[in-house]
Amino acid sequence: MRTILFLLEKEFRQIFRNRSIMLLVLVMPVIQLLLLPLAANYEVRNVNIAIIDNDHSSYSRKLITGITASGYFRLTGYLFSYKGAMSLIEKDQADLLLEIPRGFERNLVREGRQQLFVAVNAINGTKANLGGVYLGTVIKAANDDIRLDLAPQQAGAPPAIDTVTANWYNPLLNYRVYMVPGILAILVTMIGGFLTALNIVKEKEAGTIEQINVTPIKKHHFILGKLIPFWVLGNVVFTLGLIVSRLIYGIVPQGSILLLYGFIWIYLLAVLGFGLLVSTFCDTQQQAMFIMFFFIMIFVLMGGLFTSTDSMPEWAQVASRFNPVTYLIEVMRMVILKGSGLKDIAGRMGVLTLFAIVLNGLAIFNYRKTS
Amino acid sequence: MKQLLTFVRKEFAHVLRDRKTLLILFGMPVAQILIFGFALTNEVKNARIMIMDQAKDQASRQIIDKIEASRYFEVNQYIHHRDELEKGFKQGDVRLAVIFPQGFDHALQHLHQAQIEVIADASDPNYATTLSSYISSIIQDYQSEQVAAAGHLPYQIVPQIRFLYNPQLKGAPNFVPGVMALVLMLVCVMMTAVSIVKEKETGTMEILLVSPFSPLMVIVSKAIPYLLLSLINVTTILLLSVFVLDLPVQGNLILLFAESTLFIITCLTLGIFISVKTSSQQVAMLISLMGMMLPTILFSGFMFPIENMPWPLQLISNVVPSKWYYIIVKAIMIKGLGFAAIWKETLILAGITLALLVISLKSFKIRLS
């Protein structure tokens, strides 16, 4: 036990003396929390639309007014040929194009049915999807108006189902509220993981680990001596993050703060254990850096920060259950936004505890004092 | 020339000897392509929902059947009390609840007006919006069927939607060009910077610089292996995307490679610039990671929509080379456009490269004297 105190004293001194670490722990999270949520705004608004109106009728104008007045769309082109509209899409100046065919109004009145042609630039899936959905809603509303205009007595007749939608937990559909807890989760993971992985490897490169290995120090003491300082730093980053989200974004955790910390404590043990494990495999900082980067990248992408894990294929959903980051992102959002309690996240806590034990166990096992 | 070859050979030996890094270098694009291609989609599938059916009549049954039949939704549980809503959402796996009031069918038939309540977990706003609009359209479909059965609905406008370039709304067309930018950035900037700084740290740089070989050539020979590695990576990514993701290269392959080479040179120059300015590996890594990777991910537009950013960030995005490269690759690869459509972007990228080249050569000379 006394040995650990000496180890901790040494690690903390080295950390406080290293300016780039302090910068990484104190300044980076703040900058990233200020920048990333500003950038990570997936709100789909102002979908750029180009309209080809071949009809020039009062109904086609009604439709166009409906579209521009809806607030979802920005009219970036009003054209007369499909080709001209396509070139707007190619230049990324239009996301959607709507073609109103010649005879639109006449056919609608005479035949009671008329088609419209919509083409969506689907390279960006989310935007295409939502843009299409919005356009459908606007066209339906315009359709109802026109119908009321043409046949007032018939319009009210069919039974109407009114769908009332309520948005819980984020009634203003504010994207930042959703992203900030996720980004904080990534920051804690990156900083904790990288620092631990680089630390032991740095001692290997400097040769000081040899001097440690020739002492009677116990393996688990050494690993603990490395784990605890970065665990503390992880908590510092997390606390800083919570303060920034409170002050800048006004995000107040709905659930218990203590519960959040409890979860972070276990999570940090797991992710630092992973960093230590990686460091036992590597000989140079460059290697450690790349391997860590590789894994953290996969963890983050598969963790559901950007795209929901629900829509992943079966195998990916199974894989994401072995990804600690998935659990943290979920729990952060659950506790901070929805106010979930201990009972709701107990299962996830259990799994992470298991991760922590296995990863640290492997790190201790794989750290060789004798080659 | 012969001297240059000797140096290049030495650099290759260094790169090839470190198997672990090499594995990551080649494994990274493969893993990214597979993840982006198969795991990440914006498509909504099997979202778990709750249903609270207080009506239990014909209309509510029929609508529930339609919801259950849709591939978008998976009815996770039927609940009976409103307090169960909170519980379902808080446990985290239910995304939406549909509530039918008592006497739903009755109200529909006799009052011609009935209400369905939809409650979405809006912590993820886009997902919530998409789900509730899908539910709405299922309900609308039901209504149209009912009307059609009763007689017919007059004056229908039917939009026919066609998804261009990416009919299945896959993530791949958006991400593959992004992965290319990211991987090239990683290999060229970070690897070059770190490997040069490493030689500075160990002192071997001094030895190279006192050799009769010109210092500029020393740097060039360091960059060549990474240029080749990067071209291999570009090839791997393209092969994977064509044969594994079914995402063919629509445009001219030679043009694509030429533009990629230009971008690789931009990155190498950046890497050299960082290495001239820093003296420890850790600092070089930190700068490459935070100063280069982060802007690449942030500002190239493949993960974060640039048009939604506040204008200062949009302004900054213009000096990030990967943004231009991303636009170029998307145009050639996905849209199948030719040089005429991208000459402006190419010019900007070339301009940035030239500026970087001049700056790093200048600081390299200052360093030497």
Next chain:
Amino acid sequence: MKEAVITTDKLTKRFGDFVATNEISFEVSRGEIFGFLGANGAGKTTAMRMLCGLSTPSSGNASIAGFDVYRQTEQIKKNIGYMSQKFSLYEDLTVLENIRFFGGIYGLSRPRIREKGEKLIKDLGLEQEAKKLVGALPLGWKQKLSFSVAILHDPQIVFLDEPTGGVDPVTRRQFWNMIYEAADRGVTIFVTTHYMDEAEYCNRISIMVDGRVKALDTPRNLKEHFGAATMDEVFYALARGAKRSE
């Protein structure tokens, strides 16, 4: 003959097909200064790492301070000090902090660390530098500090791997004075070196060639046996036949 504290019997280390250390056998007794010589790549460092418990032998036996190199490496580590070829104190810690750290992990009590640390700093004349970062010290002082730290916990044996590489002659002389003082207190010194004048300071020396011990005796006997005037000539006569070098 005094009691043996290091005994090796056909100690061997293989890396794949390469036999780094080939069946070496010798004994070192308490308080002896034992010089371990050989050309670069002869297998000295590998042998020393096995004796320190840093590397497990492929075959053969060895006991250090009465402990077995296979099963009791941790007990061995309590009883030895080690100073590697590469400077391996923490450059980003001060002199005092390094002393406190290594004293601590060898299990010395805090008052004892303070007392020993003060004495050490006084003996080395580092009073001015005690609170400076080790990285800022000149090489010679670093080496003396390394040695002092290696014997801080009063080990029975101390292993020194080329301790005076790159150091000026005056510092080397001071360094050897420190070694003598330690040996007088009964510490066994096991030292590798490339300097043949230093070899003369040893009680006995062994010379390794291509992984084997080719000669082992007092410097005087070796010179007589090879009919050489200096240790340089002895070394040259033996090492000339070496097949491997760096």
